[in-house]
Amino acid sequence: MGRIRNRIKEYRARYGLTQEQLANAVGVRREIIVHMENDRHSPSLDLAFRIVRTLRAGVEDIFFWDDEKS
Secondary structure, X not given: OOEEEEOHHHHHHHOOOOHHHHHHHHOOOHHHHHHHHOOOOOOOHHHHHXXXXXXXXXXXXXXXXXXXXX
8 A cells, every 4th residue: 555755854955944943834843744754644735735835845746655565
C-alpha cells in the first residue's frame, strides 16, 4: 500500500528555515514538522496548504504519493 511522502525538509532548507520557524509560520508545534519530515505524520489539507504557501511551492512539489511496496 502506498503513502503520502513529502519534501518539506528539502524546501525548508532552500529558504534557510529551521523546523521551529516553519512551525511558527504555519501555526503548529515543531514536533509536527519533525514527524512530517520523518514520514510519520500526514498533514491535514489545511496544514498542507499553509506549508506550501509558506514554502512558495505547489502542493505536488512538496507532497507526493509513494506506491513503493514495503
